[in-house]
Amino acid sequence: MDNLIVTQEQLKEVVDRKVADQLRTMHPVNNPSPARGLVSVKADHDSRRDQARVVADYILAKHQGREGQAEDIARAANNKYITRANFNTGTSAQGGAAVPQFWVEEIMSFADQFGYTRALAKIYPMRGKTENLVSSGAFTGAVVAEGSGLTLTDSSSFFTATAMTARKLVAGAIVSEEQLQDATPAFLDYVVNGLGRALAETEDKQFFNGDGNSPNFTGITGLAGTTVVRQGGSNSSGKDTFGEISWTDLWNLRLGVNSGVGANGVFVVPQSVFGFLMKETGGSRPIFDMIRPIEIASIGLTALQGNSYFTPTGRPMHVVPDSLFPTSAANTASAFYADFNQFTVMGVREDVTVNEYKEYFGATGLGGTHQKGIEVVERVSFAFPAPSAIGVLKTSTT
Amino acid sequence: MLVDVILIEPYKGVSAGFETSLPAAIAEALIKQGKAKDSKPAPKVETKKIGK
Numbered sequence: 001m002d003n004l005i006v007t008q009e010q011l012k013e014v015v016d017r018k019v020a021d022q023l024r025t026m027h028p029v030n031n032p033s034p035a036r037g038l039v040s041v042k043a044d045h046d047s048r049r050d051q052a053r054v055v056a057d058y059i060l061a062k063h064q065g066r067e068g069q070a071e072d073i074a075r076a077a078n079n080k081y082i083t084r085a086n087f088n089t090g091t092s093a094q095g096g097a098a099v100p101q102f103w104v105e106e107i108m109s110f111a112d113q114f115g116y117t118r119a120l121a122k123i124y125p126m127r128g129k130t131e132n133l134v135s136s137g138a139f140t141g142a143v144v145a146e147g148s149g150l151t152l153t154d155s156s157s158f159f160t161a162t163a164m165t166a167r168k169l170v171a172g173a174i175v176s177e178e179q180l181q182d183a184t185p186a187f188l189d190y191v192v193n194g195l196g197r198a199l200a201e202t203e204d205k206q207f208f209n210g211d212g213n214s215p216n217f218t219g220i221t222g223l224a225g226t227t228v229v230r231q232g233g234s235n236s237s238g239k240d241t242f243g244e245i246s247w248t249d250l251w252n253l254r255l256g257v258n259s260g261v262g263a264n265g266v267f268v269v270p271q272s273v274f275g276f277l278m279k280e281t282g283g284s285r286p287i288f289d290m291i292r293p294i295e296i297a298s299i300g301l302t303a304l305q306g307n308s309y310f311t312p313t314g315r316p317m318h319v320v321p322d323s324l325f326p327t328s329a330a331n332t333a334s335a336f337y338a339d340f341n342q343f344t345v346m347g348v349r350e351d352v353t354v355n356e357y358k359e360y361f362g363a364t365g366l367g368g369t370h371q372k373g374i375e376v377v378e379r380v381s382f383a384f385p386a387p388s389a390i391g392v393l394k395t396s397t398t
Numbered sequence: 399m400l401v402d403v404i405l406i407e408p409y410k411g412v413s414a415g416f417e418t419s420l421p422a423a424i425a426e427a428l429i430k431q432g433k434a435k436d437s438k439p440a441p442k443v444e445t446k447k448i449g450k
Binding site for chain 1: 400412413417419440
């Protein structure tokens with residue numbers, strides 16, 4: 001066998017990246033904002049006004065069919081606001097168009113801030129429509145006796161692959177001509193914020209609760225092979241609503257996931273379930289009385305800031321909006337426990353395109369209304385290479 | 399369609415004694431082989447009162 005040579009730098013990079021990944025999951029908190037004075041605010045405002053003008057001109061040029069001009073505006077903006085050279089934007093010939101990159105990156109940056117999935121899952125830059133992830137295989141270690149060879153083959157478990165296929169997500173908005181003509185920083189912020197949030201929310205809904213019916217992804221709730229634990233300990237416990245959840249169910253969920261893969265796990269619950277857990281009392285004291293708020297000093301993403309708590313089980317809990325989970329019912333997922341950074345993957349294709357519609361957008365006719373529909377398109381995918389490493393707490397069937 | 403089963407033997411990383419959701423064909427095969435049982439609770443039998 002050839003010796004594989006790894007330099008110290010390469011090894012350090014891998015270790016550093018792994019540590020950063022781990023920290024992100026363990027202490028997902030936001031960077032504090034720097035102090036802001038009038039000078040920096042004014043400079044920032046002027047720069048934003050300039051950027052807002054660029055975006056408005058760009059959309060107007062596209063609207064009037066002046067593709068060449070739109071492309072020139074995008075390219076001039078890209079030269080002015082130095083952006084990543086390798087951001088892989090489609091060209092006109094590919095059906096897309098050059099896009100002012102600062103705008104796209106801001107939208108993506110907002111999606112990063114608001115997306116729970118982006119904060120929790122392992123982010124995987126995709127090189128094509130489909131990536132095959134190695135999903136299972138046997139890794140064994142052994143002590144080798146003197147003069148003997150090692151036996152590492154586990155005949156029962158060979159490597160298999162999970163295909164991760166990108167699908168299109170879109171976020172859109174209808175804007176009026178006046179808004180574009182009077183482009184202001186506030187308008188730009190509002191549109192960027194809105195598109196970023198819409199993309200992030202769509203991703204989150206698919207990641208947690210996608211039903212697998214085309215064109216939806218299969219999210220964690222619809223995933224086969226997860227480790228399922230029931231509220232009340234059995235499928236006939238009578239605990240068939242979210243309101244009957246107990247912190248002992250959290251213990252059962254944590255312990256239900258194999259300890260080898262659940263070691264760095266975190267809980268994810270919807271807001272309503274968190275409410276029921278917070279209000280639960282043991283004797284006359286609230287169960288959560290003893291918890292301390294999660295430390296706000298490390299790295300992470302805004303989505304989880306202020307939404308993360310330590311639980312009596314010793315593992316962190318992230319609280320997400322109710323809209324990302326199914327509604328309370330019998331035989332329904334009420335909480336997840338997993339090492340998300342290890343066992344859930346979000347693939348991101350870096351092509352982002354912007355489309356513009358003048359006659360009809362979504363279900364709204366725009367003809368003669370002096371409004372335009374703008375749409376941002378991204379391609380992402382989700383994969384769960386080892387479903388059994390994901391614990392799902394479900395309400396009882398009866 | 400997914401079927402909820404309680405595993406009698408470990409299957410793909412889920413330990414014995416735990417519940418998991420599996421595609422119907424796989425779940426039925428495991429139940430047939432005695433490696434899993436249906437997690438659905440047995441239906442309640444209404445006892446009929448006889449006599450007075």
